[in-house]
Amino acid sequence: MRIHVTDILDGDKLSSDVFNDYGLHVLSKGTKLYKSEISRLLQHHIDFVDIEERQLSTPAAHNGRTLESIVNPKWLPNVKPLYESAVKSFETFFSSAEATGKIDTDQVAEAINPLIKNLQLERDVVSMLLLLNSEDNYTYQHSVQVGMLSYYLATWMNYSQEESTRIGKAGFLHDIGKSKISDTILNKPSKLTKEEFDEVKRHAELGYHIILDSFGDESLAIGALQHHERLDGSGYPNGLSGDQIHPISKIIAVVDIYSAMISARVYQKERDLLYVLRELHRLSFSELDPVTTHTFIKHMIPNFIGKRVRLNTDEVGIIVMTHPTEFFRPLIQIEDTFIDLTIERDFEITHVYM
Template identity: 70%
Template structure:
């Protein structure tokens, strides 16, 4: 029985060994399918496999993961939805400024179309890089953090209801910036001490706006605490470890990722690999390690099939990623294969998306 990987069900069994298009063995005949096996198949860009005839069928197919190569055919459909979400976020900021609260229905009207159209998208990295522009940074950032917070929550095995709520928290995490003067937010030079103190108050403003709008303490605390850090170096209250709300720990990781990967008035967008390496470094001090490593582990497979420049100036292509050695994949150079988890002299200098 030949079937597309997106239609696999928990409990299906392979009727044949599975190899990727480089001839590398991926799964063995008789293997029982779970979410892990589906993720591995998608990582290797395998579309169809053979399974044994089903005896019993689970009522719901497993959710697809995002770790394969982008297909630009979605762009005409997704781009207007994304742009409308950015525009609506801008309107929410205006409402928060003028009225001190936002319409809960408007927030969900942004959230649901994005998730319905994008949760099956296989390469969220390339998708966001393609959609990202230098315009409307604050509003695009809110949309991207909302989307990625939702994905990260699913990777951390939150319930569907909580994943949606965490996505909503991501969309609203910076709503307090509506109270900050645009001249400060968009200032290309270094902020003065007074200006930075004012920017930091957006967490408190956001907490108050959300409580006035939703009466939802989880969402309000996420806005208040998304700049808190596990080592107590964050703001506004220098909280540590478990003092920080779990939702805020998720949004903190995504907030830093989106900020670093985006083009802003005062910085050039960073190389994707550099950003993930920086998150990994921060996971030992400022960011929750479990949350951060889950994010990196699910983002790294997006590099499969991408061209890379190594530290010896050779060009190669990433064939497989490593589940724990995040930045040491299997790379093909011509006819040769280099397992960077073993051959430690090699480093990746740049990934070409």
């Protein structure tokens, strides 16, 4: 049974091996097709595949799910309790840091190591964070999300598993200095005064000392100290620029902004996810390290394949393929029509439905 890739249903099984136009083996006969496999086919510019005859009793046939359907993550029952446990643990860590200036290193490992281990099984980071994110406990959730994203970005930048885990840990701990800042200031719904903002900025140095005193590890502490430094020298606390900023801090800086912008907080409405990535792209030409930022965007964009979008014409379609360099101009399917935004320059995506 030969079908177009956009007609694949979750659970369809390949009846033959799939190769791309260069003869590279993409997927094996017998592979069951879900969102990640469909994304892989589209990235290799494969239009048609041969699948085994569908059985009407299969979940995919019964539900009629297609690319447009929302991902049904098999990892959620395992990851969600670990995520919620880590968020709860960070409340304890913040209380300990506030009271004693230190955190228990063994407790930190117990909270984050199982989560990182399970992250290795899931690559649809966009859907994962949306399903896990809530409006409660922003500071603690933000710490956990930055840790998760720091781990992912480190692996995408070809750090070893051991190094990526350490960078993830640095991301988890990056905001621990906020334990020493008043909740009234941190959760203020209106704009901070200059004095209040100066107080918030202290969290970078405070966190550095808490981590160093607790772990004795400069590479963990440097992420807390420098994650608000910017390449053009406009950041804090020391106004560092360029290569003065540690590579770990450059990673945490990117994901810190992403997590903050996708979250619903007391003083801001969560932003459209594609808008957030566009903003990171803009900052990569001034404040953020371009290699780090573009690596993050390049690996996040394919997760939008299968998501519904609204165009500036008010038409609604589905992203079926992303572009390796023009990140924000994918191939869109609207019913039986395909629009390549790299060619049709008058079209723009105005919203992504998640």
